[in-house]
Amino acid sequence: MIYQGSCHCGRVAYEVEGDIQGALACNCSMCQRKGSLLWFVPRAQFRLRTPEDAAATYTFNKHVIKHRFCPTCGIHPYAEGIDSKGNAMAAINLRCIDGLDLAAIPVREFNGRDS
Template sequence: MLYKGSCHCGKIAFEVEGDLTGAVRCNCSICSRKGALLWAVPHEALQVLAWGDDLGRYTFGNHVIAHRFCRTCGIHPFAEDVSEGSERSAYVNIHCIDGLDLAAVPVLDFDGRAA
């Protein structure tokens, strides 16, 4: 299925193709503060449609994930692996997907603090 989404102001827009069967709630220091529910997809399944200079990047810890955010409204619509290769993943914040029934999506808790 094709899903569309964006940050709050719409300057960062995306489409993602896949079967949304669940999301992850991570308790690492950044995810717990953002309150994101993340859907892991192959990187090529995420198509960023609008971004330009508005797409910010933040990394921390071991710098393997680039947390992306809108420089205008501050919303974090997705994150992505910074490694090269075909096994890269993107992590879509399902709160940013248009018209999604969040209550219908099963959520798995992940201990990112221990990872």
């Protein structure tokens, strides 16, 4: 299935293809503050519908994850990084996908604070 998502103002918009089996709720200092519910997909399944430079980037700690956010409305719709096998990945904030029933998606807690 192809999903459409964006930040609040629409300056950063994307589509992503895949089957949402669940979400991850991380308690690291960044994710806990954002309240993201993350769905990880291969980067090839993710396509920006707006220019790359519409999103700003924030990195912290080990600087391996590019937390992408809209500089206009402040929403963090996705992040980019590399998985443990060296594959490019996108971490999609499910709260930014249009029309999802978030209550129907199982959520797994991840202790990112101690990772």
